[in-house]
Amino acid sequence: MGKTRSAPTLNDVANHAGVSTATVSRCLNTPNQVVEKTRVRVMQAVEELGYTPNFAARVMAAKRSFTIGAIIPTMDNAIFARGLQAFQSELRRSGYTLLVSSSEYKPDIEKEQIRALVARGADGLLLIGHEREDEIYEYLKRHQVPALVAWSYLPDARQTSVGFNNRDAMFELAQNVIDTGHRRIAMISGVTAGNDRAQTRVQGVRDALQANGIDPCKMRVIETTYEIDSGANAFRELMSRDLRPTAIICGNDVLAVGALREARRTGVAVPDEVSVTGFDDIELAEIANPALTTVHVPHREMGRKAAQELIAMVNGTSKGVSTCIKTQVVHRQSLARPQTDA
Amino acid sequence: MGKTRSAPTLNDVANHAGVSTATVSRCLNTPNQVVEKTRVRVMQAVEELGYTPNFAARVMAAKRSFTIGAIIPTMDNAIFARGLQAFQSELRRSGYTLLVSSSEYKPDIEKEQIRALVARGADGLLLIGHEREDEIYEYLKRHQVPALVAWSYLPDARQTSVGFNNRDAMFELAQNVIDTGHRRIAMISGVTAGNDRAQTRVQGVRDALQANGIDPCKMRVIETTYEIDSGANAFRELMSRDLRPTAIICGNDVLAVGALREARRTGVAVPDEVSVTGFDDIELAEIANPALTTVHVPHREMGRKAAQELIAMVNGTSKGVSTCIKTQVVHRQSLARPQTDA
DNA sequence: ATCTCAAATGCAAGCGCTTACATCGACGGA
DNA sequence: TCCGTCGATGTAAGCGCTTGCATTTGAGAT
Numbered sequence: 004m005g006k007t008r009s010a011p012t013l014n015d016v017a018n019h020a021g022v023s024t025a026t027v028s029r030c031l032n033t034p035n036q037v038v039e040k041t042r043v044r045v046m047q048a049v050e051e052l053g054y055t056p057n058f059a060a061r062v063m064a065a066k067r068s069f070t071i072g073a074i075i076p077t078m079d080n081a082i083f084a085r086g087l088q089a090f091q092s093e094l095r096r097s098g099y100t101l102l103v104s105s106s107e108y109k110p111d112i113e114k115e116q117i118r119a120l121v122a123r124g125a126d127g128l129l130l131i132g133h134e135r136e137d138e139i140y141e142y143l144k145r146h147q148v149p150a151l152v153a154w155s156y157l158p159d160a161r162q163t164s165v166g167f168n169n170r171d172a173m174f175e176l177a178q179n180v181i182d183t184g185h186r187r188i189a190m191i192s193g194v195t196a197g198n199d200r201a202q203t204r205v206q207g208v209r210d211a212l213q214a215n216g217i218d219p220c221k222m223r224v225i226e227t228t229y230e231i232d233s234g235a236n237a238f239r240e241l242m243s244r245d246l247r248p249t250a251i252i253c254g255n256d257v258l259a260v261g262a263l264r265e266a267r268r269t270g271v272a273v274p275d276e277v278s279v280t281g282f283d284d285i286e287l288a289e290i291a292n293p294a295l296t297t298v299h300v301p302h303r304e305m306g307r308k309a310a311q312e313l314i315a316m317v318n319g320t321s322k323g324v325s326t327c328i329k330t331q332v333v334h335r336q337s338l339a340r341p342q343t344d345a
Numbered sequence: 346m347g348k349t350r351s352a353p354t355l356n357d358v359a360n361h362a363g364v365s366t367a368t369v370s371r372c373l374n375t376p377n378q379v380v381e382k383t384r385v386r387v388m389q390a391v392e393e394l395g396y397t398p399n400f401a402a403r404v405m406a407a408k409r410s411f412t413i414g415a416i417i418p419t420m421d422n423a424i425f426a427r428g429l430q431a432f433q434s435e436l437r438r439s440g441y442t443l444l445v446s447s448s449e450y451k452p453d454i455e456k457e458q459i460r461a462l463v464a465r466g467a468d469g470l471l472l473i474g475h476e477r478e479d480e481i482y483e484y485l486k487r488h489q490v491p492a493l494v495a496w497s498y499l500p501d502a503r504q505t506s507v508g509f510n511n512r513d514a515m516f517e518l519a520q521n522v523i524d525t526g527h528r529r530i531a532m533i534s535g536v537t538a539g540n541d542r543a544q545t546r547v548q549g550v551r552d553a554l555q556a557n558g559i560d561p562c563k564m565r566v567i568e569t570t571y572e573i574d575s576g577a578n579a580f581r582e583l584m585s586r587d588l589r590p591t592a593i594i595c596g597n598d599v600l601a602v603g604a605l606r607e608a609r610r611t612g613v614a615v616p617d618e619v620s621v622t623g624f625d626d627i628e629l630a631e632i633a634n635p636a637l638t639t640v641h642v643p644h645r646e647m648g649r650k651a652a653q654e655l656i657a658m659v660n661g662t663s664k665g666v667s668t669c670i671k672t673q674v675v676h677r678q679s680l681a682r683p684q685t686d687a
Numbered sequence: 688a689t690c691t692c693a694a695a696t697g698c699a700a701g702c703g704c705t706t707a708c709a710t711c712g713a714c715g716g717a
Numbered sequence: 718t719c720c721g722t723c724g725a726t727g728t729a730a731g732c733g734c735t736t737g738c739a740t741t742t743g744a745g746a747t
Contacts, residue, residue: 010488012733023697028735038695053487058464059404060733063702068401070465078445079430080628084420091447100461103420103445105433119442122400123412123465145395146352231628260632286422286573290602292634354703365727370705380725402703405732 011052020048031056062124070100071313072120073129076108077229080257081285083131086153089306090129097314099126108228110197114139121146127317129153129309133160134199149316149323153309155200156327163316163323165309169200172298172330173207173252174214176280179296179332180250181215184340185278188212189223189248191237191258201226204254204282223248227258234261235268242271249277249341256281256288256297263291263337274339284333293336300330353394362390373398404466412442413655414462415471418450419571422599423627425473428495431648432471439656441468450570452539456481463488469659471495471651475502476541491658491665495651497542498669505658505665507651511542514640514672515549515594516556518622521638521674522592523557526682527620530554531565531590533579533600543568546596546624565590569600576603577610584613591619591683598623598630598639605633605679616681626675635678642672 017024022045029036030045037045048054062068071094075083091101102120106113117139120128128143128150140162143150152164180188190208193201209219225240227233234257241248253259259281266273273279273293281288281297288295305328315321359366364387371378372387379387390396404410413436417425433443444462448455459481462470470485470492482504485492494506522530532550535543551561567582569575576599583590595601601623608615615621615635623630623639630637647670657663 013735014733024734025698025736026696029696032735036695041695053484055460055464055484055488057405057466057733058461059401059410059466060702061464061735062401063399063405063704064733064735066702066735077430078420078426079423080426081422084422084426088419088421088447088449100458101446104443105430107430116442118397119400122397122403124399124401142395142397146397231632264632287629287632290573290606290629290633355705356703366704367706367728368726371726374705378725383725399703402732403705405734406703406705408705408732 010057011054012057013054016045016048016052016054019052020045068124068126069098070102070123070125071127071129071310071317072117072123072125073101073103074113074116074120075103075105075131076113078103078105080229081287082229082255082257082283083154085285086302086306086309089303090153090310091306093307093310094314097310099314108194108198110135118142121148127151127313129313130162131155132198132200133157133162133164134197134202149313151309151313151316151323153305155203156325157199157203160325163312163325165305165312165326165328167300167305167328167330168203170203170207170210172300173204173282174211175207175330176282176296176298176332177208177211177252178215179334180252180278180280180338181211181217183250183278183338185250186217187246187248188217188250188252189241190225191234191241191251191253191262192224192226193229193254193258194226201254208252229255229257231257231261231264234258235265236261238262238265239269242269242277247277250338251277251279253279253281256283256285256291256295259295259297259337260287260291263293263295267292274337275342278338278341280338288333289335291337296335296338297333298330299333301328304328352399353396354399355396358387358390358394358396361394362387410466410468411440412444412465412467413469413471413652413659414459414465414467415443415445416455416458416462417445417447417473418455420445420447422571423629424571424597424599424625425496427627428644428648428651431645432495432652433648435649435652436656439652441656450536450540452477460484463490469493469655471655472504473497474540474542475499475504475506476539476544491655493651493655493658493665495647497545498667499541499545502667505654505667507647507654507668507670509642509647509670509672510545512545512549512552514642515546515624516553517549517672518624518638518640518674519550519553519594520557521676522594522620522622522680523553523559525592525620525680527592528559529588529590530559530592530594531583532567533576533583533593533595533604534566534568535571535596535600536568543596550594571597571599573599573603573606576600577607578603580604580607581611584611584619589619592622592680593619594622596624598625598627598633598637601637601639601679602629602633605635605637609634616679617684620680620683622680630675631677633679638677638680639675640672641675643670646670 013024017027104116132155152162156166195201212219225237281295284297284299288297355366446458474497494504498508537543554561567579623637626639626641630639
């Protein structure tokens with residue numbers, strides 16, 4: 004009790020157990036290299052002193068942190084939560100720790116966070132979407148930190164990715180909307196600048212229109228942030244026009260729910276007066292009233308696969324294999340045949 | 346290009362700029378100690394080499410990381426998202442980086458994550474709720490890492506906290522329910538073991554019943570995980586009894602939304618046949634149909650205040666001052682007077 | 688008892704950075 | 718002109734750990 008009660012170091016443990024620091028280190032990291040008797044003594048010392056290794060020192064010496072970093076655009080809604088949870092569970096199974104930070108959909112912040120995570124010794128990174136400055140990818144390469152892109156799969160992308168084909172998924176949904184009888188279709192999209200997921204989703208809708216002989220240029224598209232309020236505002240905007248759309252395809256469920264809320268508030272009947280669709284199939288989609296027709300994304304599966312692949316890349320087991328996850332359109336009440344007189 | 350293209354170090358920059366490592370370090374950390382001419386030269390070298398400081402080394406040498414860690418029970422829903430976002434923004438303003446990890450409501454995992462964050466050199470920690478092993482608090486003290494408890498304020502708690510009084514908030518809500526005419530009240534609570542927030546919320550309801558001459562022991566309480574499905578199951582369970590409650594108070598909005606979903610599925614009218622209330626006032630509460638009567642928690646304010654206080658503690662400016670945030674009952678359609686014949 | 692050879696352990700050199708202290712140099716005052 | 722000062726810069730000692738290599742130990746073989 005005479006000593007200052009500050010965090011004990013490897014050295015303290017070594018002294019306490021009467022061995023060298025090397026032995027203590029081996030006890031902690033490669034126990035089977037140490038004979039049982041010694042090991043027990045060391046572990047007891049560890050216990051008695053309440054020792055915890057200093058990570059910074061360990062990372063520095065070992066050049067390995069068993070930490071994976073993830074930068075997601077936002078924690079403000081459930082879009083990324085579920086997939087990330089699965090990602091984390093899978094990492095834990097392999098002894099990795101996950102560190103998350105959010106970029107608020109801002110490229111600058113994302114860049115900063117990536118640097119922070121790399122500087123902190125992350126062995127690998129999970130990134131959302133493909134689009135970002137080349138500089139960042141070069142930086143990662145230079146630091147030899149493998150990165151895995153998720154939530155998006157682009158057939159011709161450089162980066163390894165585990166995600167889904169946003170364009171195809173949206174195409175399928177739009178086809179459904181068209182098949183249901185809609186011709187005057189509008190869209191509420193997320194901000195497309197720097198966001199390939201948002202871009203390709205819009206593209207998917209356009210392609211579907213084109214494929215069905217509808218002029219994609221005539222489609223009204225409002226771009227806005229992925230927030231409930233934004234969805235509501237966009238909805239109001241779209242419905243204030245002379246020729247109202249009969250269906251509004253939203254870039255994700257959050258926007259769609261915002262639209263639904265505004266519809267209810269202003270007494271617009273969904274789906275009688277206008278159909279609304281979402282994307283992601285988060286819990287909100289089923290809870291919403293009317294329940295949302297949307298694109299179901301198997302987030303958990305994606306998270307799990309992403310973790311497995313990223314770990315393989317970190318271990319050098321894999322050079323990076325992309326996976327395209329299948330999505331599926333889910334029919335619920337928010338989409339219906341347009342009124343004939345519309 | 347002859348050299349191996351691996352991450353440049355301080356030393357490389359120093360050589361490149363023709364100065365010592367000390368000077369480079371000073372340029373980066375305390376620029377005004379370096380004369381402009383030198384500084385420019387150094388910064389240019391930094392730029393040319395694409396240098397990023399190695400965090401582990403920096404933390405080790407400086408014993409300061411400008412990193413704050415937060416361990417939240419789950420990222421799976423919006424309960425913590427909003428407050429955390431505000432927390433992060435405020436930290437950024439002061440030059441701190443936030444690292445988040447989730448414990449999935451499991452004490453063991455939380456403990457592990459706390460150690461991971463501390464070992465990683467976190468200057469301070471944000472913890473949710475007061476209740477955890479003493480050992481953890483001792484560990485933090487030993488490592489001299491200040492911790493701030495949020496989402497809960499307990500008048501007589503040891504730990505510094507910035508949160509709200511869960512008992513009082515729930516008391517007020519329950520009083521409202523009683524005032525609305527309900528007598529047969531049931532509750533769907535989160536798991537109370539190791540969770541003081543869940544515990545005190547139940548206590549709040551019990552106290553309100555008591556205060557109104559209703560025997561709290563007669564109240565049916567179902568404990569379950571904080572998931573939509575769990576809420577739904579609990580609702581079914583409660584409504585399958587002979588004497589159905591006229592009001593169900595839920596431990597949070599997620600459980601309440603689950604109850605609402607089950608009600609809709611089974612054709613139970615809310616609030617006509619049974620009233621339902623939530624807690625937190627996340628977006629879901631307003632979206633739900635019928636919209637939820639709930640307790641509004643000013644999450645952003647809490648996050649901001651928590652960040653400010655924690656930074657003060659880290660800087661040694663404050664020894665830790667607790668703040669109790671005011672909550673407010675929000676009336677929406679899910680709560681109404683019980684049918685007279687009930 | 689002696690020798691052999693793994694297995695177990697110790698030694699010590701870093702990992703990349705910060706910082707106390709030493710040194711250098713320029714400028715102003717005597 | 719010389720010295721004192723003070724600001725700018727360099728020197729080098731760690732920070733706590735891992736790990737290649739050297740050394741010691743002990744069990745089995747002779």
